[in-house]
Amino acid sequence: MPVIQTEELTKRFPATTALDRLTIDVEPGVVGLVGANGAGKSTLIKILLGLSPATSGRASVFGLDVTKDGPKIRERVGYMPEHDCLPGDVSATEFVVHMARMSGLPADAARERTADTLRHVGLYEERYRPIGGYSTGMKQRVKLAQALVHDPEIVMLDEPTNGLDPVGRDDMLALIRRIWAEFGITVLVTSHLLGELERIADHVVVIDGGTLLRSSSTSEFTRTSQFLVVEVSAAAEAVAATLTAAGLTVSRDGTQQLVLPLDDEKVYDLVRDAVAAEGVGLIRLEQSRHHISEIFEQDQG
């Protein structure tokens, strides 16, 4: 059963349409929501939490309607907001205990869960220091801890790798993957970087300008967004014809260069054979990736 469902979900602000008839189904697992800045990712999360009303369309979390059941949904969801929202003068322990109490946990359970969660996110040693002295990576972990402390069934993480250096980013991505792998908590995680979500997500949803560009499993996504660029010394036309006859979709740009979707290992063999049959040289053979903007252009085309 889908954990999150939206149907023709639309959110208009006076100057912009943040979400435009968005229809998605999110199954349990790690789900990456990717889009450039302003694509509508945060708006979607706020609607799902019942914090911001949609203009039209429907959305549900665990089958609960976001317009009617916001409080019930929020009991079962953990939310990590994008921007820095932490008080600098209290410790991680004080803050996370406070958030646990706000979620309805009794004092003892709140303290116990806080210690466990801070250990899990790697902040146990520093837990009594004021947050104001923390690094960006540590602050992101505090935000993650408060999203997890009440043992939610799903967490929504808005740009959790923002502002992190490459090592911090890798650590955060590994931590996010473990939330699902070890605890079975579904994760909806946003980023403007497709590459990092592909590393941890089971499913990727791409939005741009509030519209759905693509929603597919990560393996499918990676497979169909990889291309092979082939440059030959001559006779590109004839090589392209041979490859087309073998069932491949070949793009040409007027030079001795061909671009082929890399959706099957046999593509390499077909290229080798076609080049050999024409007796021409192979100058370049390079795997390449589509960027989100190109996927968008393709879909528009």
Ligand SMILES: Nc1ncnc2c1ncn2[C@@H]1O[C@H](COP(=O)(O)OP(=O)(O)OP(=O)(O)O)[C@@H](O)[C@H]1O
């Ligand atoms: N409260 C608001 N009032 C008016 N416009 C808004 C409001 N919130 C968001 N928007 C606009 O809606 C669009 C989508 O914003 P949103 O924050 O959802 O994007 P995003 O994908 O999360 O990007 P970012 O990572 O930059 O926050 C943007 O054009 C933004 O300016």
